Amino acid sequence: MIAVRRRAVRVLLANWEGGHTVPSRRLYPHQWSWDSAFIAIGNARWSPRRAKMELQALFGAQWRDGRVPHIVFNPRVPEEAYFPGPRFWRVRAPSGAATSGIVQPPVHALAAWRVYRADPDPVFLRRIYPRLVAQQEFLRAARRGPDGLLVIVHPWESGMDNSPAWDVPLAAVEPTRMVFIRRDVDHVAAAERPTDLDYARYVALAAAYRDTGYREAGAFAVQDPLFNTAYIAAETALAEIAAVLGEDPVPHRREAEEATAAMVAHLYGDGLFHARDAHTGKPLASGSAAGLIPLLLPTLPDAVADALIATAVNRFRLGLGPLPSCAPDAPEFDPTRYWRGPSWINLAWLLWRGLRRRRPDLAEAVAADIIRTVQQAGFREYVDPFTLTGHGCEDFSWSAALAVDVLA
Ligand code: 9WN
Structure with a gap:
């Protein structure tokens, strides 16, 4: 175990850029939003200083409207290193940093709270709290519908870009005619990445959103259980943070309870949470593991939690091997x-956190699978859940960081 931890820290050191961490040196050479939250959670276990710097660097590029962009571009990295780069997004944060204009699941308050727990530094908490609140306010103001659920406007915002849950709404998106060069397939086999047609649609959606000044949802508008869970988990973490700072935790707790009830009312069915198309109101039934992540929510009704656990065991092979990102019995698997x-360590980590209180035995099994995965495959981006063969890039930061956290 000490050897795993040492190897993980070595990956994080190699991916450190002096103020933030790249998800991967070649494939993802900038700072990514939810990656930095997961990285901070792991770094808190061996270098709380870096953990705090990671979050502060990201929030340094927060927009005036509170939005935390999904990519903060490193000005020292050439435009050609990643597509779509700054020239595509054409936007700068008040800090002057070039950024993207979309967001990712807001797991940052959860990360900030865990960083504080590892290293109780009230100055850090005091500084980051208003920024975390502004991030949530942006989501409420810009992305919340009358049913109380948040909408994402691009598959990249889900963090699970080519999830089968997006197949139906994406099929309605006109692919771009713009000519562009994908850079991802320079580093990873095309068969392990989204298809060219997916990319032509991602680019069309991002360009359309950009052309409204990053204001109006286009053809793709969905309510995702993972994104909404992250938002609610953030309110729960903000309640804890508020209490430490002498602020009022009650509005955060109330918000978390109400949003949980809205999720159960609108996104739950058949033992799993499903995304929903915000334009048509139709559920986007899929076997995505995003539907299990609401186990994180403290006020999830017990009957719903029990049903999710049964689904995790029966359809996602919980206890038999690492968590697949899509149920193996789904036709799209x-x-x-x-x-x-493939199995991704961040999804397993979220499930691990969600199971700890309700089913410590299963939580242990998930943690053991995370460690077995990195022992066998190294810190790959994702692995085949049956063979544990590594796929995607190597030395992927959140795989290393979250393994460090699980081992702590
Ligand atoms: C687009 C950085 C990011 C992760 C996402 C993952 C992947 C980007 C890409 O890499 O997305 O944002 O270029 O494919 O899907 O979850 O944050 O690791």
Whole structure:
């Protein structure tokens, strides 16, 4: 175990850029939003200083409207290193940093709270709290519908880009005619990444959103259980943070309870949470593991939690091996293509946290699988859940960081 931890820290050191961590040196050479939250959680276990710097660097690029962009571009990295780069997004944060204009699941308050727990530094908490609140306010103001659920406007915002849950709404998106060069397939086999057609649609959606000044949802508008869970988990963490700072925790707790009830009312069915198309109101039934992540929510009704656990055991092989990103019995399941089946450590980590109180035995099994995965495959981006063969890039930061946290 000491050897795993040492190897993980070595990956994090190699990916450190002096103020933030790249998810991967070649494939993802900038700072990514939810990656930095997971990285901070792991770094808190061996270098709380870096953990705090990671979050502060990201929130340093927060927009005036409170939005935390999904990518903060490193000005020292050439435009050609990643597509779509700054020239595509054409936007700068008040700090002057070039950023993207979309967001990712807001797991940052949860990260900030865990960083504080590892290293109780009230100055850090005091500084980051208003920024975390502004991040949530942006989501409420810009992305919340009358049913109380948050909407994402791009598959990249889900963090699970080519999840089978997006197949139906994406099929309605006109692919771009713009000519562009994908850079991802320079580093990873095309068969392990989204398809060219997916990319042509991602680019069309991002360009359309950009052209409204990053204000109006286009053809793709969905309510995702993972994104909404992250938002609610953030309110729960903000309640804890508020209490430490002498602020009022009650509004955060109330918000978390109400949003949990809205999720159960609108996104739950058949033992799993499902995304919903915000334009049509139709559920986007899929076997995505995003539907299990609401186990994180403290006020989830017990009957719903029990049903999710049964689904995790029966359809996602919980206890038998690492968590697949899509249920193996779903027709779209592909054990090696990105978010359509491979096992990702961040999803397993979220499930681990969600099971700890309710089913410590299963939580232990998830933690053991995380460690077995990195022992066998190294800190790969994702692995085949059956063979544990590594896929995607190597030396992936959140795989290393979250393994460190699990081992702590
Ligand atoms: C687009 C950095 C990011 C992760 C996402 C993952 C992947 C980007 C890409 O990499 O997305 O944002 O270029 O494919 O899907 O979850 O944050 O690790």
